Structures are given as C-alpha cells and as structure tokens.
Amino acid sequence: MVSYKIWILIVALIAALLFISPWGFLEKGVVITSLEKNSSEYNAGLTSGTIIKEINSVKINNVQDYNQFITSLFGNSSLLIQEQRITITTSSDTLVFLTNKPLTMTVSEIPNSKLKTGLDLSGGARALIKPFNITLTDSELSDLIAITSERFNVYGLKDITIKPVKDLQGINYMLIEIAGATPSDLESLISNQGKFEGKIGNQTVFIGGKDIAHVERSGQQAGIEGCYANNEGGEYCKFRFAITLTEEAAKKHAEVTGKLSISTENPAYLSEKLDLYVDDALTDSLFISKDLKGRITTQIAVSGSGVGADRQAAFEEAEANMKKLQTILITGSLPYKLEIVKLDTISPSLGKEFTKNLVKLAIIAFVLISVVLFIRYRKIKITSAVVLTMFSEAFITLGIAALINWNLDAPSIAGIIAGMGTGVNDQIVIIDESISSQAVSLRERVKRAFFIIIGAFFTIIAAMLPLFWAGAGMLKGFALTTIITVLTGILITRPAFAEMLKSIQKD
Numbered sequence: 428m429v430s431y432k433i434w435i436l437i438v439a440l441i442a443a444l445l446f447i448s449p450w451g452f453l454e455k456g457v458v459i460t461s462l463e464k465n466s467s468e469y470n471a472g473l474t475s476g477t478i479i480k481e482i483n484s485v486k487i488n489n490v491q492d493y494n495q496f497i498t499s500l501f502g503n504s505s506l507l508i509q510e511q512r513i514t515i516t517t518s519s520d521t522l523v524f525l526t527n528k529p530l531t532m533t534v535s536e537i538p539n540s541k542l543k544t545g546l547d548l549s550g551g552a553r554a555l556i557k558p559f560n561i562t563l564t565d566s567e568l569s570d571l572i573a574i575t576s577e578r579f580n581v582y583g584l585k586d587i588t589i590k591p592v593k594d595l596q597g598i599n600y601m602l603i604e605i606a607g608a609t610p611s612d613l614e615s616l617i618s619n620q621g622k623f624e625g626k627i628g629n630q631t632v633f634i635g636g637k638d639i640a641h642v643e644r645s646g647q648q649a650g651i652e653g654c655y656a657n658n659e660g661g662e663y664c665k666f667r668f669a670i671t672l673t674e675e676a677a678k679k680h681a682e683v684t685g686k687l688s689i690s691t692e693n694p695a696y697l698s699e700k701l702d703l704y705v706d707d708a709l710t711d712s713l714f715i716s717k718d719l720k721g722r723i724t725t726q727i728a729v730s731g732s733g734v735g736a737d738r739q740a741a742f743e744e745a746e747a748n749m750k751k752l753q754t755i756l757i758t759g760s761l762p763y764k765l766e767i768v769k770l771d772t773i774s775p776s777l778g779k780e781f782t783k784n785l786v787k788l789a790i791i792a793f794v795l796i797s798v799v800l801f802i803r804y805r806k807i808k809i810t811s812a813v814v815l816t817m818f819s820e821a822f823i824t825l826g827i828a829a830l831i832n833w834n835l836d837a838p839s840i841a842g843i844i845a846g847m848g849t850g851v852n853d854q855i856v857i858i859d860e861s862i863s864s865q866a867v868s869l870r871e872r873v874k875r876a877f878f879i880i881i882g883a884f885f886t887i888i889a890a891m892l893p894l895f896w897a898g899a900g901m902l903k904g905f906a907l908t909t910i911i912t913v914l915t916g917i918l919i920t921r922p923a924f925a926e927m928l929k930s931i932q933k934d
Contacts, residue, residue: 432922433923435919436819436919436920436923439826443822443825443826446826446830447540448540454478454518455489456478456479457493457536458478458535458538459475459476459478460475460533462474462475462531462532466531466644467528467530467645468524471522471523478517478518479516480516480517481514481515482496482513482516483496483512483513489536490536497530511527512524513530542825544834544835552604552605552771553604553769553771554603554769554771555768556601557601557768558764568591572591589602604834622634623703623752623756624703625704626701627680627701627702628699632676632683633672633676633679638675638679639676639756642668642671643670644668649667649669650667650668652730654738654742657734662734662735662738663732663733663745664733664738664741665730665732666730666733668753669726669727670726670729670756672725672726674725676725677723677724678723680719681721681722684697684720687715687720689720693714696714696716697716697717697720700712700713700715701713705752710752711731713728713729713730731745733747789844796813796817797813800813800814804858809858809931812927812931813851815927816921816924820846820912820920821843823919824843825843827911828908835908839907839908842908842909842912846909846911849912850912854924857880857925859876860872860873860876861925873928877921877925887913888913891906891909891910
C-alpha cells in the first residue's frame with residue numbers, strides 16, 4: 428500500500444505543474460506587456476496582459492506577425508492624415524477604435540509558462556535609489572513608492588517593479604526594476620524631482636499635481652502642432668495640450684491677471700506672460716489673452732517643442748518632452764530629490780546565454796551526483812530515489828514561485844540550487860542511518876536521521892531570515908528560494924524519500 432506521504436508528494440507535484448502551466452506554447456497570439464494610459468487602445472478597453480488574436484481580421488500568431496501588420500498599416504509614419512479603424516480580437520472580446528497614430532502598446536510572445544524571470548534572465552535596468560541626504564521612515568518610503576509608481580505607470584514604461592528594501596544597517600531604499608528597458612528610462616524620471624509651476628511675474632498661480640484637475644493626453648486637444656526648419660540647419664516641432672485647473676487655481680489665476688494691464692507692444696495680450704517652470708528652470712512662456720483679464724477660467728493650453736537633426740528626430744523629441752511634462756503635471760513633484768545609489772543594465776542576450784548555461788550546469792550536477800551516489804551505495808533504486816527527490820524539490824519550488832509571481836533571477840536560482848544541495852545532504856543522512864548495522868529498528872534509525880535534519884533545517888532558516896529581511900533586494904531572492912526549497916524538503920520530500928527508502932530496504 429502506498430504511504431500517504433508519497434501521495435502528498437504526488438499531489439504537490441501535480442499542483443506545481445498546474446501553477447507553472449507549461450503549455451502556453453499551444454496558444455497563438457501576442458500578449459500586451461504595456462500600453463500608455465489615455466491612448467486610443469487603452470481607452471478602447473485593452474489592458475496589460477491581454478492576448479491579441481487578430482487585428483482587422485488578420486491572424487496574429489506571434490510578434491513577427493504583429494510587427495508586419497503594423498508596418499503594413501502605418502509604414503514609417505508617426506502621424507496619418509486620415510484615421511484608421513482598428514478592430515482587435517482578443518482571447519475574450521472584440522474591440523474597435525479609431526486612430527491616426529501607430530499603436531503605442533508593446534507586445535511579446537505568449538509565455539510558455541507562468542514563471543517570471545528577473546533582469547538577470549530577461550534583461551532590463553535596475554536602480555537602487557534613496558532620497559538625497561535624507562533617511563526615510565517606512566511610512567515615508569511607502570508614500571514615495573506610491574508617487575513613483577504612478578509616475579512610471581503614466582509614462583508608459585513596461586514590466587515595472589518598485590519595492591522597498593533595506594540594507595544591513597536598516598537604511599530604507601527604493602528598488603526599481605524594469606525588464607526590457609534601458610538605464611535612460613530610469614534616469615530621465617528619477618534624476619529630476621519634477622516640480623512644475625505656472626507663474627505670472629513672480630507669483631505662482633498653479634502647481635503640477637496639486638492644482639491640475641485633468642491633463643489631455645490624446646485627441647484634438649493634445650499632440651504635435653507642426654514641424655519647421657530652424658536657423659541651425661535642423662528641425663523643430665511644437666506640441667500643445669490642454670489642462671484643466673482646479674476651481675481654486677482658476678480663481679488664483681483670475682486674481683493675478685486682474686491686476687495686469689494691457690501690453691503696449693501687443694494690445695491683444697496682457698503685459699505679463701504665463702511662465703512655465705520645471706525644477707525651477709524656465710521651459711516656456713505663453714502670452715495671456717486680454718480677454719482672460721480677471722476672468723475665472725479652468726482651461727489652459729500648455730505648449731513646448733523638441734529639436735532634432737531631421738523632422739523625424741524632432742517629432743520624437745517633441746513627443747517625448749510632451750509626455751514627460753504631462754506626467755509631471757498629472758503626478759506632481761516627487762517629495763524628495765532622489766539619488767541613484769546603483770544603476771545596473773543587463774542585455775537580454777546575456778540573459779538567454781545565462782539561462783542556457785544554467786540548464787547545462789544543472790544537467791551536469793544531476794549526472795555527477797547520480798554517479799557519486801551509485802558508486803557510494805551500489806544500488807540503482809537508491810540513486811534514482813535521491814535524483815527523483817532532488818527534481819521534486821526544485822519543481823515544487825518553481826511552482827510556488829509561479830504561484831506568488833516571484834521573479835526568478837540569478838540569486839533566486841542559486842537559492843534553489845543551495846536548497847537542493849542541502850536536500851542531498853539530508854538524504855545521505857537518512858540513507859546512512861537506515862543501512863547502519865546498529866541493533867535498533869529501521870523506524871528508529873529514520874527518526875534519528877530526522878532529528879539531525881530538523882536541527883540543520885532550523886540553522887539554515889536562522890541564517891536566511893536576516894538576508895530576506897535586510898538584503899537590499901540583491902540577496903532577498905536567494906534567501907526566499909532557499910527557505911522555500913528547504914521547507915519543501917522538510918515538509919514533503921524528505922518524508923516521502925524516507926518511505927521510498929523503507930520500501931527499497933524491504934525488497
């Protein structure tokens with residue numbers, strides 16, 4: 428009769444298989460990894476994680492199909508004169524919208540499993556950040572993460588993880604990870620505090636985030652107005668978008684403009700301009716129509732420009748500047764000036780090579796351990812039981828990682844390997860005790876082996892918990908997967924292995 432401990436192992440393996448779900452390759456299409464808020468596709472109902480099956484009745488089986496279709500529809504144009512009707516069929520719905528711009532969303536292949544890989548395996552950028560010359564409390568760090576998350580989400584960056592971490596001295600940091608991004612994506616929004624002010628003369632009339640009720644990000648009230656040649660041989664493009672002030676800010680604007688006179692040089696406007704500052708640097712000055720003198724108005728148009736060697740470069744620069752300014756207006760100023768303590772970038776190609784090498788090393792380790800165990804005990808059944816238990820521990824750990832959406836990076840993989848190594852040591856203790864010639868029953872010998880194993884288990888947990896709590900993000904993955912693997916071993920695989928060994932001993 429099969430022991431209940433073996434059945435627990437079988438159920439755990441089946442559950443891990445369901446959590447990992449390694450049959451994504453059977454599904455055709457592409458998955459949306461990110462899309463910009465308030466874009467046409469976002470407003471139509473598409474969200475990150477949606478699987479696209481067809482666009483305009485054309486089947487999309489992979490990223491290559493998607494890119495070819497977008498190129499055939501929009502070519503290399505950044506803006507079309509006539510709006511295009513886009514019909515997108517997802518795995519659960521059909522959505523229709525109109526746009527004259529190429530789709531802003533990014534897509535990737537449907538993952539083969541629910542396992543998520545970190546920067547070490549998929550590539551991207553990681554920044555360890557703290558406020559300049561300030562030590563934050565846990566509550567202050569939580570507020571900073573909330574504001575920073577909103578800023579990155581509005582800006583449209585993809586696969587973002589922002590979390591609090593501590594070093595061994597207990598100092599709080601913010602760790603930002605963006606898979607598939609570059610360090611410039613991080614630096615452009617972290618290095619500046621993002622303080623936006625609208626001033627008339629020396630008086631501030633509105634502040635980004637605080638006095639802004641709404642920011643237009645698409646449609647007729649937002650976009651590139653036109654591109655022109657400049658005197659230096661390149662091009663520049665102008666952008667303009669509308670913002671809606673709060674009632675309080677509108678009254679402040681009316682109060683200040685009510686005290687202004689009509690410009691003698693340009694009678695259609697008031698004597699002062701509306702000056703726009705970002706981080707105390709003047710970015711633009713707008714004329715104020717004389718009709719707005721002392722008038723409460725909530726509608727303001729914000730403009731700016733971008734320059735480049737050619738029209739395409741100028742257009743892209745203007746669009747990037749517009750998005751950045753819109754983001755600051757929506758989210759407001761960061762409460763602290765931030766300092767990048769460490770900035771890392773990892774190439775996706777290096778991640779793929781690392782994964783291949785990791786698989787090769789795992790296979791070599793399995794083979795070497797099997798050979799050593801066979802030489803030591805001269806029994807193929809014992810060797811097979813040890814290898815099966817090793818595999819089970821690793822597989823169940825991966826299943827738990829998929830369940831809790833943990834990003835597997837190099838330290839996490841190292842933790843699994845360390846846990847498996849501990850498992851092999853424990854199994855050797857069980858084998859040696861079970862085959863010892865002392866005049867005690869097999870059950871007592873196995874119980875004595877578990878006494879040794881449990882002592883080692885608590886030692887490992889005691890060593891890993893400080894790394895998990897104060898690993899500044901770098902050692903946290905190692906500590907977590909090590910803890911999960913040894914817990915899996917002590918609760919599931921070691922008892923099952925002991926039952927396998929009892930059955931082998933009886934044969």
